[in-house]
Amino acid sequence: MRVRSLALFFSFVLLAGVVLAHGDKKHVIGTIEKMGADAVTVKTAEGSVDVKLVAGTTYIVVGADKVAKPAKLADLHVGDRVVIHATPKPDNTLEAAEVRFSSAAATAASKPKP
Amino acid sequence: MKRGTIILILLIVVLVAIGFVAFSFLHSGVSAKATPTSLEVMMARKARHMALPSAARALTNPVVASEENLRDGRLHFADHCAICHGNDGSCDTMMGSGLYPKPPDLRLAETQKLSDGELFWIIENGVRFTGMPAFSTRHSSQEDSWKLVLFIRHLPQLTADERIEMERYNPKGPDDREEEKQEDDFLNGATPAPKPESHHHHN
Numbered sequence: 066m067r068v069r070s071l072a073l074f075f076s077f078v079l080l081a082g083v084v085l086a087h088g089d090k091k092h093v094i095g096t097i098e099k100m101g102a103d104a105v106t107v108k109t110a111e112g113s114v115d116v117k118l119v120a121g122t123t124y125i126v127v128g129a130d131k132v133a134k135p136a137k138l139a140d141l142h143v144g145d146r147v148v149i150h151a152t153p154k155p156d157n158t159l160e161a162a163e164v165r166f167s168s169a170a171a172t173a174a175s176k177p178k179p
Numbered sequence: 180m181k182r183g184t185i186i187l188i189l190l191i192v193v194l195v196a197i198g199f200v201a202f203s204f205l206h207s208g209v210s211a212k213a214t215p216t217s218l219e220v221m222m223a224r225k226a227r228h229m230a231l232p233s234a235a236r237a238l239t240n241p242v243v244a245s246e247e248n249l250r251d252g253r254l255h256f257a258d259h260c261a262i263c264h265g266n267d268g269s270c271d272t273m274m275g276s277g278l279y280p281k282p283p284d285l286r287l288a289e290t291q292k293l294s295d296g297e298l299f300w301i302i303e304n305g306v307r308f309t310g311m312p313a314f315s316t317r318h319s320s321q322e323d324s325w326k327l328v329l330f331i332r333h334l335p336q337l338t339a340d341e342r343i344e345m346e347r348y349n350p351k352g353p354d355d356r357e358e359e360k361q362e363d364d365f366l367n368g369a370t371p372a373p374k375p376e377s378h379h380h381h382n
Contacts, residue, residue, distance in 0.1 A: 090273075092358075092362070094362065094365060121269075123339060123342065125339070125343060127363070127366045127367070131363070131367055133343050134340075134343070135338070135339030135340055135343065146365060146366050146368075148362040148365065148366060152271070162271065165362070165366065166366065167366040167367065167368075
């Protein structure tokens with residue numbers, strides 16, 4: 066029992082030190098300029114940004130009715146408006162965690178007519 | 180092996196471990212940005228396993244896995260747990276990625292192979308020296324924790340629809356709400372577009 070308690074105590078010593086640190090995701094907002102199988106180029110207000118698409122990337126489409134629904138990569142097209150929540154990687158690339166988009170047609174339909 | 184020999188070996192192991200920790204602290208301070216070594220991870224899991232009462236480990240979930248209970252657990256998780264663990268249990272969040280040790284991916288075997296009783300005990304009592312708090316004083320009843328256990332079991336099969344629903348229940352501050360509104364407006368055709376990469380996302 067004493068041996069077990071000692072092992073437990075020193076295991077906790079090894080784990081001591083809980084400090085909150087800052088991590089973040091970046092938002093890439095714009096329209097799809099170019100599409101590849103594993104990356105997209107987004108035309109933003111400040112230039113083009115490449116974002117990698119990975120197996121864990123989730124896709125959400127916002128329709129003309131403004132309702133968010135699950136989507137897939139095949140639903141995403143050049144010209145669509147996107148908001149991508151991306152994780153910065155050590156090699157300075159961005160990896161998409163979530164791609165939220167509205168199709169060009171849906172965006173046009175939601176605009177008030179003159 | 181004699182008891183004295185066991186204690187001596189244990190003492191040597193402990194001294195080596197303390198030396199390792201001292202070297203680690205001198206090398207990188209007490210920063211939480213580091214990733215625990217495999218030795219620390221292994222010892223932490225062993226310690227947690229040893230610390231869990233065997234009676235708790237054998238407990239079974241008294242809450243029926245109905246659609247309603249699962250939804251209760253899901254929305255509770257979105258409101259209270261997702262800030263560290265993420266809606267999908269991946270722990271890829273600002274809080275989760277900043278902790279030392281980082282919380283485990285709840286979808287993976289290391290968590291899923293724990294018994295219902297172990298998961299319940301961890302939710303109720305927390306885990307010392309990690310970021311996992313004890314919720315027994317916060318939950319209105321033990322049923323809340325059991326519903327969370329149901330949901331943790333469901334995490335590997337979480338659907339996109341469920342995740343979208345959870346996002347509505349994630350706690351958000353005024354800045355996050357404003358940012359979300361701007362993004363929704365942009366997707367719905369508003370102009371001009373917000374500046375790219377201008378905000379930090381907290382989930």
